[in-house]
Structure formats: C-alpha cells, structure tokens
Amino acid sequence: MPNTQFRIWRGERGNGGFRDYTTEVTEGMVVLDAMHQIQAEHANDMAIRWNCKAGKCGSCSAEINGSPRLMCMTRMDELPTDKPITVEPMRAFPHVRDLVTDVSWNFEVKKKIRKFRPRTPDAPDGTWRMQQVDVDRVQEFRKCIECFLCQDVCHVLRDHHKHDEFIGPRFFVYSAALEMHPLDTEDRLADLKEDQAIGYCNITKCCTKVCPEHITITDNAIIPLKERVVDEFYDPVVKLVRLFRGKSAKGTRG
Ligand code: SF4
Numbered sequence: 023m024p025n026t027q028f029r030i031w032r033g034e035r036g037n038g039g040f041r042d043y044t045t046e047v048t049e050g051m052v053v054l055d056a057m058h059q060i061q062a063e064h065a066n067d068m069a070i071r072w073n074c075k076a077g078k079c080g081s082c083s084a085e086i087n088g089s090p091r092l093m094c095m096t097r098m099d100e101l102p103t104d105k106p107i108t109v110e111p112m113r114a115f116p117h118v119r120d121l122v123t124d125v126s127w128n129f130e131v132k133k134k135i136r137k138f139r140p141r142t143p144d145a146p147d148g149t150w151r152m153q154q155v156d157v158d159r160v161q162e163f164r165k166c167i168e169c170f171l172c173q174d175v176c177h178v179l180r181d182h183h184k185h186d187e188f189i190g191p192r193f194f195v196y197s198a199a200l201e202m203h204p205l206d207t208e209d210r211l212a213d214l215k216e217d218q219a220i221g222y223c224n225i226t227k228c229c230t231k232v233c234p235e236h237i238t239i240t241d242n243a244i245i246p247l248k249e250r251v252v253d254e255f256y257d258p259v260v261k262l263v264r265l266f267r268g269k270s271a272k273g274t275r276g
C-alpha cells in the first residue's frame with residue numbers, strides 16, 4: 023500500500039469540507055498513524071484528538087469510510103484502497119475543529135443518572151455477600167472506554183437529535199451496570215421510561231456493532247432494562263409484588 027489517498031474533513035464549527043491528501047502507508051500502520059503522517063507532511067494545523075493509541079482512552083473516535091471507529095484500532099490493511107479513505111468527525115456531537123467534536127454532553131448526561139446506593143452490609147464486619155453469577159453479569163459493562171461511538175451511530179441522536187430527551191446506548195449500559203448490580207437499591211426505572219426515553223430505542227443493534235469493547239449493548243443491557251420498565255409500569259402483578267417487597271428482586275432477575 024505505498025501511496026494511499028485520504029479524504030479528510032477539515033473545517034471549524036461545522037463549516038468546511040473534505041480535502042484530499044496522499045501519504046505513504048507502510049506495514050502495520052493504523053489510521054491514526056496515517057493522520058499523524060499527513061499532519062507532519064502536509065497539514066500541521068490539522069486537529070485530531072487522541073491519547074493512548076491503544077484502544078483504551080476513547081479519544082480518537084471518528085468516522086472512517088462512513089462508520090464510527092477508533093482511528094488507533096483501525097488497521098490500514100483492513101481498508102480498501104481502490105478509492106480514497108474518508109475520515110470525518112463524529113456527527114452526533116457539536117463540531118469543534120477538523121476531526122474533533124465536543125462530547126461534553128455525554129458527561130452532563132452521566133451526572134444526572136442516579137448514583138449507586140448499596141444495601142446495608144450483610145455481615146456485622148461491614149461486608150456483603152454476592153452470587154458470582156450476578157457479579158459476572160455486570161462485569162462486561164465495566165469495560166466501556168467512553169469512546170461514544172455507540173452514541174454517534176444511534177439514529178435517535180445522530181438523525182433525530184433527541185439529545186434533550188434520550189440518554190443513548192452508552193448510558194443504558196451505565197444504567198444497566200448500576201441497576202443490575204447485586205448490592206444496589208436505587209430504582210432508575212421511572213427515569214429510564216420518562217426522562218431518558220428508553221422507549222425510543224428500536225433495538226436495531228447498530229450500537230452493539232460499533233462498540234470496540236464488544237459490549238453486548240442491546241441484548242445484555244438495553245433489552246433487560248426495557249423488560250424491567252415494562253414489568254414495572256405495564257404488568258400489574260409484578261407491580262403489586264414490588265410494592266410489597268420493595269426493590270428486593272435484584273440480581274438474577276431479567
Ligand atoms: S439499538 Fe437502540 S440504542 Fe442502539 S443504536 Fe439502535 S436505537 Fe440506538
């Protein structure tokens with residue numbers, strides 16, 4: 023892959039367009055390497071956000087050939103070179119400059135989600151007892167690197183711009199990690215239904231497909247949360263049981 027063509031989005035605050043660059047791609051390079059090379063050779067002022075170059079900081083999110091991906095984890099030899107490779111900023115967030123977007127909305131959303139509230143300790147020494155199966159269940163949600171690629175691909179944010187009403191897949195994962203935690207006693211179901219609009223998700227699984235940590239966002243987080251919302255608000259028997267037992271049926275339930 024000697025000389026490879028790139029079409030990179032350049033501009034500020036949404037004003038701009040694609041510009042073409044050519045650079046030499048060598049064995050083992052990822053898209054972020056190519057962007058740095060173009061920066062060094064042709065475009066010293068090009069803005070790119072990155073940090074770890076190891077798929078762990080979630081900073082280098084962009085759209086490569088139209089798909090939300092991490093630039094540091096996209097190998098050049100995976101991409102077709104018969105036409106220019108397009109690299110552009112995420113579309114679901116306000117544009118700052120070149121490949122950089124302002125993702126601060128996500129952190130504001132996170133602050134509004136009810137915090138972890140553990141039950142009183144199970145033993146006099148202040149410790150708890152948990153089933154390993156319940157611990158395993160929430161473990162995958164902790165892998166999230168907050169790259170927001172799932173937020174970027176979700177049509178509710180990307181196309182319908184429902185940022186004021188809908189928290190998006192990343193925060194359904196976060197809510198699921200809290201809601202399914204075997205020690206947590208907080209109840210987030212009314213919030214998920216009303217203020218966080220989980221009903222807008224139509225389970226197309228686009229978010230699961232783009233997650234670089236392979237978190238099963240839809241099947242393991244969103245669908246069980248939707249089921250809990252339905253049980254709580256639309257199933258009179260479950261509602262009655264919960265009324266008498268409080269939020270005790272956590273952990274292994276759906
Ligand atoms: S499955 Fe739901 S949350 Fe995920 S991208 Fe589709 S609509 Fe958005």
Ligand code: SF4
Binds near residue numbers: 167168172192239
């Ligand atoms: S759930 Fe996956 S895609 Fe979404 S922010 Fe976390 S790591 Fe990124």
Ligand code: FES
Binds near residue numbers: 072074075079080095
């Ligand atoms: S630079 Fe950290 S995830 Fe890509």
